[in-house]
Amino acid sequence: MTAIIEFKQVTKRFESATVLKDLNITIEQGEIFVIVGPSGSGKTTSLKMINGLIEPTDGNIYFKNKRIKDYNLQKLRWQMGYVLQQIALFPTMSVKENIEVIPEMLGWKKERREKRVDELLREVDLEPEQYRNRMPGELSGGQQQRIGIIRALAAEPDIMLMDEPFSALDPISRTSLQDLVLTLHEKLGNTIVFVTHNMKEALKLGDRIAVMQAGQIVQCDTPEVIRNQPKDDFVRAFFDEAQNGYGQVKLAAIYEGGFFQSASEKDLPEICLDTSLSQLFPLLAEYPAVQLKDSEEKILGKVTQSDIFRFLSQEENE
Numbered sequence: 001m002t003a004i005i006e007f008k009q010v011t012k013r014f015e016s017a018t019v020l021k022d023l024n025i026t027i028e029q030g031e032i033f034v035i036v037g038p039s040g041s042g043k044t045t046s047l048k049m050i051n052g053l054i055e056p057t058d059g060n061i062y063f064k065n066k067r068i069k070d071y072n073l074q075k076l077r078w079q080m081g082y083v084l085q086q087i088a089l090f091p092t093m094s095v096k097e098n099i100e101v102i103p104e105m106l107g108w109k110k111e112r113r114e115k116r117v118d119e120l121l122r123e124v125d126l127e128p129e130q131y132r133n134r135m136p137g138e139l140s141g142g143q144q145q146r147i148g149i150i151r152a153l154a155a156e157p158d159i160m161l162m163d164e165p166f167s168a169l170d171p172i173s174r175t176s177l178q179d180l181v182l183t184l185h186e187k188l189g190n191t192i193v194f195v196t197h198n199m200k201e202a203l204k205l206g207d208r209i210a211v212m213q214a215g216q217i218v219q220c221d222t223p224e225v226i227r228n229q230p231k232d233d234f235v236r237a238f239f240d241e242a243q244n245g246y247g248q249v250k251l252a253a254i255y256e257g258g259f260f261q262s263a264s265e266k267d268l269p270e271i272c273l274d275t276s277l278s279q280l281f282p283l284l285a286e287y288p289a290v291q292l293k294d295s296e297e298k299i300l301g302k303v304t305q306s307d308i309f310r311f312l313s314q315e316e317n318e
Contacts, residue, residue, distance in 0.1 A: 004029040010059035019045050020215045032192045036202040037212030038306040043195045051080045081152025081160040087144045089136040096132040102155040120150035142173030159191040211235050249277045259311040262301045
């Protein structure tokens, strides 16, 4: 396969903090490359370097064998679709106008733009006659994100960058849009770089997965290899739930170690302190956090995926 993106010894520092350290990545043309890890691990920073929104402190990033910094950034970004968690449709523009933004900038003729809008709406099961003239405020969250995806595809970009695009959606919409990404990828053969903190999502979507921790890649491989041959306990705990080695570690250890947040939150699963980490992982694949309760059913706080990552990181370093 041909490399479309390469990171070569990339480091990024913000003032005194090192966010990425000596990062080396090769992303192949036509693959779905998923970057997964806790908050603060460097996922989004890595993604934003691909389209030049963030510059590396050291090292170089290449797109089609040419350094990103040697491109005209505006023209480069026209070759890259970008989908964010914050759906970010232009609220005063119709669905049609939102989808047309980049093609119009590229000078596409009106007839070509209109044809592209209608064919893309049909790809995501939104009837053009019914939806092209609607305003974003008239759409559900899932429908808005569908428009966000096809807007990023409208100008037929070489690569799609997707930064936790479904994490704010309900589970049904999230599953539907994951299936949509796979369907469109199979049809178009485009390259996708997808950032997520959801391990189940990474396993479902990725041709390859890069697991990040503290600005470095812990393991980069296919879902099958990561699931069956995790490099260490940090990876194993999230991708090999059945044999993760933490069946005897209880949430009491998380709580006693201070790896939780005192603020509670509604609509989250409630679990006891004697629950094992192996029982917790499937819940954290579906929910952003779980609430801890003691033997008297008192809510003690909540635990997030990032809290678990911090706990496991400490365990590795001891």
